[in-house]
Amino acid sequence: MNKDQFEHTVRAAGAILGENKILVIGSQAIHGSVDYSIPEAERSIETDICSFDDDSGTMADLIDGSIGELSVFQDTFGYYAQGVTLKTAILPDGWRKRLVPYKSPNTNGITAYCLEINDLWISKAIAGRPKDIEFCKSLINENLVKARTLLSRLKKVTDINPIIREKVTQFIP
Numbered sequence: 001m002n003k004d005q006f007e008h009t010v011r012a013a014g015a016i017l018g019e020n021k022i023l024v025i026g027s028q029a030i031h032g033s034v035d036y037s038i039p040e041a042e043r044s045i046e047t048d049i050c051s052f053d054d055d056s057g058t059m060a061d062l063i064d065g066s067i068g069e070l071s072v073f074q075d076t077f078g079y080y081a082q083g084v085t086l087k088t089a090i091l092p093d094g095w096r097k098r099l100v101p102y103k104s105p106n107t108n109g110i111t112a113y114c115l116e117i118n119d120l121w122i123s124k125a126i127a128g129r130p131k132d133i134e135f136c137k138s139l140i141n142e143n144l145v146k147a148r149t150l151l152s153r154l155k156k157v158t159d160i161n162p163i164i165r166e167k168v169t170q171f172i173p
Helices: 003-017 027-032 058-067 072-077 117-127 130-141 147-155 162-171
Strands: 021-024 046-050 080-083 100-102 111-114
Touching: 003 021, 003 027, 003 046, 003 058, 003 072, 003 080, 021 027, 027 046, 027 100, 027 111, 027 117, 027 130, 046 058, 058 072, 058 080, 072 080, 117 130, 117 147, 117 162, 147 162
Parallel strands: 021 111, 046 080
Antiparallel strands: 021 046, 100 111
16 A cells, blocks of 8 residues: 555545544554655555544444445455554553654545554564564664664563563564
8 A cells, every 4th residue: 555545545534434533553554654665565455544432343343334345445446444443453551652643635634643663563563464574574674663662662562472572572683
C-alpha cells in the first residue's frame, strides 16, 4: 500500500466512523514516520484501523463491513481497511504519548494517529509472523529504529510470554 492508498483508507474510515481522528496500529503506521517508500510495507494491502473509543468492537465491525477484506471497496481499489481494536496489538507502556499524527489534504480533515516507529517495531516483532519479521528487518536495515530504544520499549511491555520476550530481545541488533 502506497501513501495515496493509505490516505484513501484513512479518509474512508474516518467518514464511515464519523470521526476526525483514528488510530493506525499495523505496518501502515509507518506512513506517519517515514516519507519514502518501504517495500515491505507496500506489500501489504490493508490498513489496520481502530477507533479510540471502541471497547466493544462495534466500530471495527463497521469498518470491516464497509471497507474491509472482500468488500466492494477492496474489489474496486485492490486494498482495504481492517477494523481492529486496541487489544489487537501488544504495545509498550506509554505508547499513546508517542503516537505520530498524520494528516494531509488527501485525508480530508481526518488525522491518523500512527504508532511511533519503535513501538510499531516492538508490536510487529512480538506478533512474529514471517511478514512481521520481514518488516522489522527492513526497519533495521534502513536504520529507522535504534537498538537502545527497542530494548527500552521491550522492557515496557507488561503482558508478554517470557519466551517471546527473549526471542524479541535476541532479534534486536
